[in-house]
Structures are given as C-alpha cells and as structure tokens.
C-alpha cells in the first residue's frame with residue numbers, strides 16, 4: 528500500500544531544526560485554498576487521475592494541514608465540537624481531503640477512537656486506507672468536547688492505554704507508516720503532572736508523537752518538550768483557547784516539532800460570511816468583490832479536470 532503522505536510526514540518530522548506547520552482544513556474547498564497558499568503540511572491528498580492545476584504548479588507540493596474535528600463537526604454537520612461527528616463522518620471528510628493531493632501529508636483528529644479497542648482498530652485501519660498520514664487519539668470520555676472548553680472528563684490510564692495499544696498494533700499489523708499521536712486532555716482537571724505521566728505511559732505503548740492538550744503557560748510548553756525529548760511534541764494553537772498565543776517561530780524555539788492551528792480556517796470565514804449573508808437578507812444587496820464563477824471553480828481544479836477529460840477523448844469540455 529502506498530503511504531506517500533505518511534512517509535513524507537515522517538521525513539519532515541525527522542528533519543533537524545524544523546517544525547511542521549499544519550493549518551486546519553475542514554472540507555475540499557478549505558483544503559484547496561490551504562494547498563494553494565503553500566502551507567507546508569495539510570491534513571490532505573490528490574487523486575491520481577488529476578495533474579496539478581496550473582495555479583498550484585508553482586507552489587511546493589509538499590504541504591500539510593490537519594483535518595480538524597471541530598471543523599468536521601461544524602462544517603459537515605453544523606454542530607458544535609462535542610464529539611458528535613462519528614467515525615464515518617470523519618472518514619468521509621478525511622477521504623475528501625486526502626484525495627486532493629496524495630503526496631501531501633494529512634493529519635487527522637481521531638478523537639477517542641470512537642469506542643473500545645476493537646473500534647479503535649477499525650478507525651486506524653480505515654484512516655490508513657484513506658491515506659491519512661497521522662492521527663491523534665485522546666483520553667477523553669466518549670461524550671467528549673473541544674479540548675479548550677471547561678468540564679472535560681478523562682477515562683482511566685488503563686482504558687487510555689488500551690486505545691493506544693490498539694492503534695499501534697493495528698497500524699503495525701497493516702505495515703502502514705501512519706503516525707500515531709497520543710493526546711491527553713488530563714491537564715485541565717487532573718493537572719500538569721498527571722498529563723505528563725499519562726504521556727510517559729503513552730510512549731511505552733509505542734506511539735510516535737505526543738499532544739498535551741491545552742497547555743496553560745509558556746513554562747508548561749517548555750517543560751513538556753524537555754521531559755519528552757526525543758519524542759516529538761505537538762503544539763495545538765487555538766486562537767482564544769487555553770494555551771498562550773504563540774507563533775510558529777516561538778513554538779520552534781521551544782522545541783515543538785509539530786504546530787497545528789485547527790480553527791484558523793473556521794475563524795477566517797465565520798464573520799465575513801455572516802456579514803455577507805446579513806447584507807443580502809437585510810439590505811437585499813452584497814458587497815463582495817466577485818472573482819466570478821470560472822475563477823471560483825479554478826480554485827478547485829476546473830482547468831485540470833477539463834484537460835483530463837479531453838486527454839482521454841471526452842468531448843463534453845473540448846474547446847474544439
């Protein structure tokens with residue numbers, strides 16, 4: 528099985544003096560836009576039958592983003608990040624995103640794994656088959672919520688480790704290179720020390736990287752990176768969340784190997800979209816600066832799809 532995205536992500540993660548930056552994407556359009564913006568890593572990939580659209584051909588192909596759970600809940604289901612998206616919702620969204628550019632590593636939220644060890648195994652298998660480069664599994668209860676909300680509850684260490692062992696064992700049995708990232712949400716209600724102990728145990732379970740959710744200060748960030756070295760540590764930068772805001776440069780200086788900003792794409796669209804819809808509803812007009820339908824579809828590979836059709840003898844889009 529080709530695991531190009533996973534292999535690339537491993538290469539990137541092992542580069543010295545390098546931090547992988549993965550902007551959060553939540554559907555095909557946000558994925559396309561992140562790719563065009565030249566992000567280093569996305570949560571996504573491209574179908575083999577499509578060549579690179581001209582507007583993308585000048586940007587580095589090796590881009591990475593993260594498929595955000597919050598984004599899938601909000602964008603696909605119109606629900607809050609309360610663990611409402613199921614494996615099938617996440618998987619279908621992940622497949623959409625990974626299909627955009629197969630050489631691009633896509634990192635996906637796998638929440639709690641969606642059940643006991645047998646279900647975690649199923650999740651891991653399905654994500655790997657969908658071309659996901661890395662996923663993270665956490666220790667929240669099934670009725671989970673966004674890691675930056677209050678009132679989180681965690682399962683016992685034993686239950687958590689069974690999830691992680693199931694993930695690692697399944698991945699290994701498949702011969703997949705997909706990375707397994709252990710996330711703990713214990714910091715909020717159990718404290719920093721418990722979160723650290725949980726992740727130490729996670730390393731024993733054979734995971735590849737660590738995600739201490741909602742770190743509360745710069746000092747905690749520094750401590751975490753130091754304690755777990757050489758295991759790579761991810762920083763989850765949520766604008767307005769529990770972790771002090773820091774850019775990629777500072778995160779890299781601290782020693783994080785992976786920087787995700789899951790809600791960036793959501794934050795960027797909500798207010799402008801709200802404004803545009805309101806204007807039409809309330810004033811019967813719009814103030815957008817149109818780029819027109821053709822340019823809109825070009826963002827999603829219009830030219831490329833038409834060229835493909837013609838190259839195999841299709842006549843529907845031929846200009847002749």
Ligand SMILES: C[C@](O)(C(=O)O)[C@H](CC(=O)O)C(=O)O
Nearest residue numbers: 595596597608673674765789
């Ligand atoms: C990383 C995360 O799990 C996600 O859904 O992308 C969320 C992000 C968010 O809701 O702010 C998280 O729990 O941190």
